[in-house]
Amino acid sequence: MNSDSKIYVAGHRGLVGSAIVRKLQDSGYSNLVFRTSHQLDLTKRDQVDAFFEEEQPEYVFLAAAKVGGIMANNDYPAEFIRDNLMIQTNVIDAAHQNGVKKLLFLGSTCIYPKLAAQPMREDSLLTGELEPTNEPYAIAKIAGIKMCQSYNRQYGTNFISIMPTNLYGPNDNFDLNSSHVLPALIRKFHEAKLNNTQTVEVWGTGTPKREFLYSDDLADAAVYLMNTYSGNDLVNIGMGKDISIKELAEKIGNTVGYKGEIIFNTSKPDGAPRKLVDISRLTGLGWQAEIPLDDGLGMAYGWFLEHVEKNTLLTN
Ligand SMILES: NC(=O)C1=CN([C@@H]2O[C@H](COP(=O)(O)OP(=O)(O)OC[C@H]3O[C@@H](n4cnc5c(N)ncnc54)[C@H](OP(=O)(O)O)[C@@H]3O)[C@@H](O)[C@H]2O)C=CC1
Numbered sequence: 001m002n003s004d005s006k007i008y009v010a011g012h013r014g015l016v017g018s019a020i021v022r023k024l025q026d027s028g029y030s031n032l033v034f035r036t037s038h039q040l041d042l043t044k045r046d047q048v049d050a051f052f053e054e055e056q057p058e059y060v061f062l063a064a065a066k067v068g069g070i071m072a073n074n075d076y077p078a079e080f081i082r083d084n085l086m087i088q089t090n091v092i093d094a095a096h097q098n099g100v101k102k103l104l105f106l107g108s109t110c111i112y113p114k115l116a117a118q119p120m121r122e123d124s125l126l127t128g129e130l131e132p133t134n135e136p137y138a139i140a141k142i143a144g145i146k147m148c149q150s151y152n153r154q155y156g157t158n159f160i161s162i163m164p165t166n167l168y169g170p171n172d173n174f175d176l177n178s179s180h181v182l183p184a185l186i187r188k189f190h191e192a193k194l195n196n197t198q199t200v201e202v203w204g205t206g207t208p209k210r211e212f213l214y215s216d217d218l219a220d221a222a223v224y225l226m227n228t229y230s231g232n233d234l235v236n237i238g239m240g241k242d243i244s245i246k247e248l249a250e251k252i253g254n255t256v257g258y259k260g261e262i263i264f265n266t267s268k269p270d271g272a273p274r275k276l277v278d279i280s281r282l283t284g285l286g287w288q289a290e291i292p293l294d295d296g297l298g299m300a301y302g303w304f305l306e307h308v309e310k311n312t313l314l315t316n
């Protein structure tokens with residue numbers, strides 16, 4: 001990408017899209033184009049076609065998607081498979097029809113089998129059963145990967161796919177029903193501290209392990225790979241380290257300064273037992289993460305205090 005290349009960041013208000021925009025702007029890219037979902041509903045093919053014809057972007061970061069944590073995926077499987085298939089099909093095909101030079105598709109490590117050998121290598125894709133709580137979303141993401149690879153093969157496009165681990169950072173979703181674990185626990189511990197509540201409920205057994213990457217690290221990797229990597233092989237993006245949900249809860253409790261007790265609600269699902277990604281392909285391409293979890297948690301809590309707590313949560 002050149003500094004004046006026209007770059008479309010789909011999903012620019014979200015956790016990932018907003019981090020990619022910050023990274024591009026900080027790196028001097030000045031010709032960025034965005035639309036909110038109200039201005040451009042990417043599930044609507046006619047709107048997507050009109051947008052690409054009008055704007056003719058040269059590069060596309062596809063960070064628009066229907067995204068949520070374990071319960072949202074479990075409760076709304078139809079929306080997760082439908083919206084994601086529609087958004088990615090419309091954008092990937094329009095990118096091809098309009099001669100986009102390069103597109104980066106965001107998948108997720110939930111595409112790998114529930115019991116994949118750890119750390120999960122890119123070649124474990126389609127070698128076993130998926131985790132049931134997010135199978136419809138994972139199937140949509142696998143279709144997106146296969147679409148990029150098929151377009152590259154048949155039409156000679158340059159569409160790459162990256163598979164980030166669990167992410168967190170500014171503009172995360174802090175809604176307790178639909179969010180991922182990390183923002184949910186920041187909010188739960190913060191509210192328990194303010195209200196002097198004796199216990200905080202953590203879902204599941206606390207034994208599943210997850211790997212967490214700060215969104216600015218992910219954005220750095222995405223821009224780096226857009227500039228340096230072309231090919232059909234997926235690239236995992238992660239830290240290469242994971243922790244249990246119990247350990248995460250304890251860390252967040254310490255970050256927030258909560259003194260009460262943690263209780264586990266085992267009626268809620270655990271999901272995949274472990275999702276540590278193998279990052280050898282990524283490190284071989286010359287990139288590694290820089291923001292340790294302890295630093296990232298402090299930054300995420302600071303962002304929450306500044307942007308979410310003040311404005312909405314406690315006035316509900
Ligand atoms: N969060 C995570 O832990 C992980 C995320 N990913 C992937 O990263 C990508 C981005 O996720 P994340 O940033 O967390 O998600 P967010 O929910 O934070 O943001 C998603 C964005 O998509 C946009 N969007 C949703 N539906 C539509 C639509 N119909 N038309 C146009 N825009 C739409 C929204 O736009 P608007 O704000 O304008 O409504 C929103 O800003 C996804 O592909 C996800 O699978 C991968 C691994 C982990």
Ligand SMILES: C[C@H]1O[C@H](OP(=O)(O)OP(=O)(O)OC[C@H]2O[C@@H](n3cnc4c(=O)[nH]c(N)nc43)[C@H](O)[C@@H]2O)[C@@H](O)[C@@H](O)C1=O
Pocket residue numbers: 067068069070071073108109110134137138165166167178179180181182184185201202203204208210245268269270271272
């Ligand atoms: C990114 C990834 O995200 C999802 O998969 P997940 O990693 O299972 O998601 P999660 O962050 O919601 O949960 C992780 C673990 O944490 C436990 N947990 C405890 N307490 C809370 C809690 O309060 N909220 C939530 N959400 N989880 C909690 C929870 O029970 C589980 O054991 C999918 O969307 C998947 O498709 C995907 O791609």
